[in-house]
Amino acid sequence: MKKARVGILISGRGSNMMALVEAARAPDYPADIVCVVSNRADAAGLDFARANGIEACFINHKAYASREDFETALDNCLRSRRVEIIALAGFMRVLTARFIAGWEGRMLNIHPSLLPAYKGLHTHERALADGAKTHGCTVHHVTADLDAGPVILRAEVPVLTDDTPDTLAARVLKEEHRIYPRALATIAGSLQANTST
Numbered sequence: 001m002k003k004a005r006v007g008i009l010i011s012g013r014g015s016n017m018m019a020l021v022e023a024a025r026a027p028d029y030p031a032d033i034v035c036v037v038s039n040r041a042d043a044a045g046l047d048f049a050r051a052n053g054i055e056a057c058f059i060n061h062k063a064y065a066s067r068e069d070f071e072t073a074l075d076n077c078l079r080s081r082r083v084e085i086i087a088l089a090g091f092m093r094v095l096t097a098r099f100i101a102g103w104e105g106r107m108l109n110i111h112p113s114l115l116p117a118y119k120g121l122h123t124h125e126r127a128l129a130d131g132a133k134t135h136g137c138t139v140h141h142v143t144a145d146l147d148a149g150p151v152i153l154r155a156e157v158p159v160l161t162d163d164t165p166d167t168l169a170a171r172v173l174k175e176e177h178r179i180y181p182r183a184l185a186t187i188a189g190s191l192q193a194n195t196s197t
């Protein structure tokens, strides 16, 4: 079966991107990571992509007059590389409804909470402040409502009594690296099944 062509968008560390790249090395993985795009030149993940033979693109959002102009450049970059699925992995720019509509059903995100709990930022701090007993992460489809698209996979972790935001984040991150490749495989597999019939 033909593999789905995936573009990963990052803004920083890129550990989820790395987990996706590692998973995609398996011959039977249903997706190929064809490019990694960052809106920040210093994103550590860009070096990892280059070192692994994946095209790494820097598109500086500050170089564009508007969010729409930035997104047009992003869209052109992805479509010219025949990307079929976008995986957001710590991409810190809010995308407009227009851009999202152009990728409906073909754009995923990983969020560090058990959605619908704790949409937005500082999820670990907020879970601890609430005395939550469990926390986790969610891979979901991206829709125009922030962190509210249909859930693909979630993973739960316990919150321990001596947790700090950092220790909790580390426990959640391990699960992120486990479920994101699985969720992408599910979506890539179903996209390919639909296009080959």
Ligand code: GRF
Pocket (backbone or CB within 6 Å): 010, 012, 013, 014, 015, 016, 017, 089, 090, 091, 110, 111, 112, 137, 173, 176
């Ligand atoms: C992760 O916690 C992810 O859930 C959130 O941003 C963080 C990105 O980390 N969306 P990394 O760049 O993948 O290491």
